[in-house]
Amino acid sequence: MQELTADVIRASFVNADERDLEILDLPPDLMLADWFHLDFLAWRDPATRSRCYAVVELDGEPTGVVLRVAASSSRARNGICNICRTMQPGNQVTMMSARKGGEAGRREESIGTYMCADASCHQNVRIAHPLAPGEFRADVDFRIDSTARRMRDFVRRVRDAD
Numbered sequence: 001m002q003e004l005t006a007d008v009i010r011a012s013f014v015n016a017d018e019r020d021l022e023i024l025d026l027p028p029d030l031m032l033a034d035w036f037h038l039d040f041l042a043w044r045d046p047a048t049r050s051r052c053y054a055v056v057e058l059d060g061e062p063t064g065v066v067l068r069v070a071a072s073s074s075r076a077r078n079g080i081c082n083i084c085r086t087m088q089p090g091n092q093v094t095m096m097s098a099r100k101g102g103e104a105g106r107r108e109e110s111i112g113t114y115m116c117a118d119a120s121c122h123q124n125v126r127i128a129h130p131l132a133p134g135e136f137r138a139d140v141d142f143r144i145d146s147t148a149r150r151m152r153d154f155v156r157r158v159r160d161a162d
């Protein structure tokens with residue numbers, strides 16, 4: 001994706017109010033981001049752990065969403081992240097909800113999905129595992145592309161809600 005400055009990231013959110021932007025902390029390693037290899041930027045707020053953020057490019061425009069992380073449940077079962085489709089221990093997949101953009105957001109409507117609790121989807125599909133028997137490089141590329149597409153689709157649904 002194109003390189004994003006702190007100002008561009010802050011201006012990209014489609015469902016943030018002033019209060020959200022006030023408490024937002026950027027990823028601590030933003031300066032080290034490898035933009036060329038990034039399909040999207042997602043991070044857990046380093047100070048406000050109940051917040052998570054994702055910024056994707058939609059039609060070339062950086063588009064971000066604020067996500068609220070559900071209070072951790074005692075659910076011990078494993079879960080699958082809806083973005084990267086990685087199976088995780090129960091406490092590492094969590095419900096995240098995004099207040100919808102525009103009018104719907106003012107009516108406090110939101111969209112939720114289960115996601116990796118540490119927002120590591122982008123890394124998970126790259127480093128999670130060596131190729132399984134019978135798996136090809138193309139499968140991994142497909143998984144990477146699908147993950148990026150699902151994250152874009154989610155952000156688009158939040159932005160275009162009304």
Ligand SMILES: [Zn+2]
Nearest residue numbers: 081084116121
């Ligand atoms: Zn994930």
